[in-house]
Amino acid sequence: MAERIECVVIGAGVVGLAIARRLALQGREVVILEAENAFGTHASSRNSEVIHAGIYYANGSLKARLCVAGKQALYRYCEEHDVKHRRIGKLIVAADEAQIAGLKKYQTQAEVNGVTDLKFLDSRELRDLEPEVACVAGVVSPSTGIIDSHGLMLSYLGEAERHGASLALSSPVVSGKVEDGGIALDVGGAEPMSLKCDIVVNSAGLNAQAVARSIAGVPPRTVPPTFYAIGHYYTLAGTAPFRRLIYPVARQDWLGVHVTIDLGGQVKFGPDFSWIDRVDYRFDVSREAAFYTAIRYYYPGLKDGALQPGYTGIRPRITGPRGPAQDFVIHGPREHGVAGLVNLYGIESPGLTASLAIADHVATLLQT
Numbered sequence: 610m611a612e613r614i615e616c617v618v619i620g621a622g623v624v625g626l627a628i629a630r631r632l633a634l635q636g637r638e639v640v641i642l643e644a645e646n647a648f649g650t651h652a653s654s655r656n657s658e659v660i661h662a663g664i665y666y667a668n669g670s671l672k673a674r675l676c677v678a679g680k681q682a683l684y685r686y687c688e689e690h691d692v693k694h695r696r697i698g699k700l701i702v703a704a705d706e707a708q709i710a711g712l713k714k715y716q717t718q719a720e721v722n723g724v725t726d727l728k729f730l731d732s733r734e735l736r737d738l739e740p741e742v743a744c745v746a747g748v749v750s751p752s753t754g755i756i757d758s759h760g761l762m763l764s765y766l767g768e769a770e771r772h773g774a775s776l777a778l779s780s781p782v783v784s785g786k787v788e789d790g791g792i793a794l795d796v797g798g799a800e801p802m803s804l805k806c807d808i809v810v811n812s813a814g815l816n817a818q819a820v821a822r823s824i825a826g827v828p829p830r831t832v833p834p835t836f837y838a839i840g841h842y843y844t845l846a847g848t849a850p851f852r853r854l855i856y857p858v859a860r861q862d863w864l865g866v867h868v869t870i871d872l873g874g875q876v877k878f879g880p881d882f883s884w885i886d887r888v889d890y891r892f893d894v895s896r897e898a899a900f901y902t903a904i905r906y907y908y909p910g911l912k913d914g915a916l917q918p919g920y921t922g923i924r925p926r927i928t929g930p931r932g933p934a935q936d937f938v939i940h941g942p943r944e945h946g947v948a949g950l951v952n953l954y955g956i957e958s959p960g961l962t963a964s965l966a967i968a969d970h971v972a973t974l975l976q977t
């Protein structure tokens with residue numbers, strides 16, 4: 610006999626945990642199924658830990674809406690729940706005159722998205738703020754910040770558990786089936802089990818498409834293709850030469866090799882961007898020369914030997930090389946026709962920032 614559970618959230622990353630918390634706060638019975646033996650070991654612990662302002666995303670996109678709403682909710686949440694964070698601000702810098710048009714575009718797009726506090730700065734003003742940064746102009750984003758992503762996940766999980774949710778580790782969902790009156794899930798691991806659920810939220814990150822495809826009754830045409838793009842981070846030895854996050858003008862696919870500073874003061878450069886065909890976090894040290902070149906465009910003082918290999922993260926993508934810019938894709942019953950099921954695809958950046966707003970969005974989809 611399959612055990613009956615009201616809600617199952619598949620995946621204990623920051624987004625899955627935010628959703629589990631949200632559903633538990635509604636008084637629902639929630640079980641979080643996580644394939645690994647710890648929570649948050651994939652994208653949620655392999656990212657830049659930046660609270661994004663919401664500058665870049667296309668008009669009306671889910672990324673734009675959920676980032677801006679999520680940022681506000683996240684700052685409030687961090688204050689109320691003592692999650693470590695700092696609103697340190699970010700500079701986007703133009704290395705030459707040709708890139709200034711890019712800065713102006715950001716300012717316009719940010720305003721459309723509801724981010725109205727960007728300020729244009731000339732090179733002298735920028736030198737006063739960040740003497741080590743070489744640039745001809747820039748914009749400052751005061752609402753960008755940094756966060757302890759592990760602390761945030763612990764807080765979401767703790768609150769969910771205090772409202773009755775439970776986390777089952779080493780419990781991969783291996784298949785499922787849409788049945789009359791619910792969704793059946795088969796869970797592998799050391800103690801395989803079958804569950805019958807009223808609600809299933811597939812928040813399996815890099816694996817979300819595979820999980821959706823493994824549930825019989827989910828129309829395959831609604832499941833987007835899967836692509837992966839790896840990013841490497843190098844760390845900087847010694848004390849931080851910057852006080853804010855520094856970003857170059859973005860490339861087509863990603864934000865460029867930027868500077869982040871974590872709450873311990875460690876400076877990281879990255880992530881870079883390249884397509885890979887499977888999930889493999891190994892660090893490719895041959896990228897070092899390209900990092901030195903990219904960073905010296907805006908930080909000419911970078912000394913030889915100062916970079917140390919850090920870590921990698923992998924972006925879950927639904928569009929491949931030369932594909933259009935991707936938005937978050939969050940499918941509820943209206944898209945796939947299965948009552949009680951929500952599938953989340955392509956939850957790359959700014960998913961950490963947007964986590965609380967994504968959770969609200971999922972809760973709304975489940976009400977309809």
Ligand SMILES: Cc1cc2nc3c(=O)[nH]c(=O)nc-3n(C[C@H](O)[C@H](O)[C@H](O)COP(=O)(O)OP(=O)(O)OC[C@H]3O[C@@H](n4cnc5c(N)ncnc54)[C@H](O)[C@@H]3O)c2cc1C
Nearest residue numbers: 620622624644652653656657659782814922958960961962
């Ligand atoms: C390089 C990089 C930099 C980023 N920087 C930022 C940033 O600075 N700011 C920001 O806002 N966002 C950033 N992001 C995005 C952010 O990290 C992600 O959007 C967020 O972590 C996604 O959380 P998640 O819970 O959807 O996925 P994940 O954290 O990947 O969690 C998915 C979970 O599902 C589990 N799972 C998979 N398959 C199964 C299964 N069959 N059964 C059970 N469990 C399963 C996995 O083990 C995993 O724990 C970045 C992402 C990357 C890759």
